[in-house]
Amino acid sequence: MELKDLFLTPLYLGLFYALAFALRKRFTNPLTKKYFIPALSVKFLGAIGLGLIFQFYYSGGDTYNYYNHVKVVYQAFTDSPAIGLKLLFSHGEFDPVTSKYAGMMEWYRSPTEFFVIKIATLFALISFNTYTVIALGFAFISFSGMWAMYVTFIRIYPLAYKKLAVAVFFLPSVFFWGSGLMKDSICMGALGWVFYGFYHGLIIRKSILSAVIMGFIGMYVIMTVKVYILLSFLPPALFWVFTENNQRIKSAALRTFLKPVFLLVGVAAGYLGATNLTAGDERYDVEKIGERSKITRDYLTTQVVSGSVYNIGELDGSIGSIIKVAPQAIIVSLYRPFLFEARNPVMLLSALEATLFIYLTVTLLYKTGIVRSLKLIASKPILWFSFLFAIIFSIGVGVNSGNFGTLVRYKIPLMPFYLSGLYIMQFMAAAPRRKQAVNPAQLKRARKLGQFATTE
Secondary structure, eight states: OOHHHHHHHHHHHHHHHHHHHHHHHHHOOTTTHHHHHHHHHHHHHHHHHHHHHHHHTSSOOHHHHHHHHHHHHHHHHHHOHHHHHHHHTOOSOOOTTTHHHHTTOTTTTOHHHHHHHHHHHHHHHTTTSOHHHHHHHHHHHHHHHHHHHHHHHHHHOGGGHHHHHHHHHOOHHHHHHTTSSSHHHHHHHHHHHHHHHHIIIIISOOSHHHHHHHHHHHHHHHHHHOHHHHHHHHHHHHHHHHHHHHHTOSOHHHHHHHHHHHHHHHHHHHHHHHHHHHTTOTTTOGGGHHHHHHHHHHHHHHTSOTTOBOOOOOOOSSHHHHHHHHHHHHHHHHHOSOGGGOOSHHHHHHHHHHHHHHHHHHHHHHHHOHHHHHHHHHHOHHHHHHHHHHHHHHHHHHHHHOBHHHHHHHTTTTHHHHHHHHHHHHHHHHHHHHHHHOOHHHHHHHHHHHHHTOOO
16 A cells, blocks of 8 residues: 555545445335445445555555556556557457566466456546555445345345344455455455346346346356356256246145256256356366366465365365365355464454354254254245355365465355355244234334335
8 A cells, every 4th residue: 555545545435435325315225224334334444454454464465466467557558548448458468569568467368367457447547546446446346246135135034134234244254355456356246246136037027127237247247257156156046046936836736746847957057057157167167176176275275374274185186076075165164264273363253253153053953953944944945045055155165275264265255145044044933933922013014124125
């Protein structure tokens, strides 16, 4: 960070807040209005905090590597807007005009990283290339998708709107790692848009045009930056769509008959979508996923500070070995690091969140019972989707990370979905007791919550 950050950040922060207050009425209702500005504020806090941590604690890192590349592209715009535009729309090709600048960028021919650099450059052009303002811009993008995620969750289960706000916005790891100048920020935003698009476009079929546009933009961003998020999301999401449509069939006999058909179609569509997305991609091709997981895990394990490595078992590069270590991968992604495994403040935050997940999971299973919990999940497609996505994603990141330092960042996409699933289950389990104790005023309020759940 430089001196200009101190002077320009308050000014642009005011502009972002002015925009947020102008948009709040359009995108909130009496149920959600009070969370809009606080949720945005923690995103801004995370963006600034991430920059400070990387500068003064880590003395560098990915966020500053991105910024150093942005400086080069910004300098190209300063020298010649035509050259800057050519760099901005390039795809890793070299020519005499841009070679001077391209040669200064290690990630010029890395599509995922350079995509992030292009987005950051757009914010740099309107902020005199100020790091903190660029980070605030990424936080704003991320917030837009997270708000879409929250709106979708409370439309599905409005009674849990307070707990769902915690799950989506106020987990420290999510708003810290998912807010600054990093790939994770735009991926979290894009994941929220995709979630919104699937639910509104394919399940309730309302605001279809905006849902389709947001969904496709989100899918494009994720495919460009971190396609494995989409690989984990697509199968359970398509299964969710087919399950919801199956439940709308009025005839119980026909619904029972068609349920396995919907199940098979959903699984097949998810598998075909995943394989077609990654065909020919040496990093994520499904046919090579076992081999790539072993290489990635081995590399990350050797590139970490001693004490943060974890071991879930041996990987030999085969799909079978991934299946074998899957239970350990799920545990390490959802419930570790344990408190006694924390080695630094960042790991401690992750350990506290993991402890919350353990506490909620254990208490819910204890109070509700395993059999009834499974019945609750089976009765609510959103629970199927949330837990299935969390499990699939936790296997992927648990197998590939190899150390808590990278795991704490890689696993943030699953965290809002898993915790939201737990909170919805908690409310569903307590529903019979709540109905017995409800009074007319509470019943009237519950009906209003259902009405207010629509934000579009």
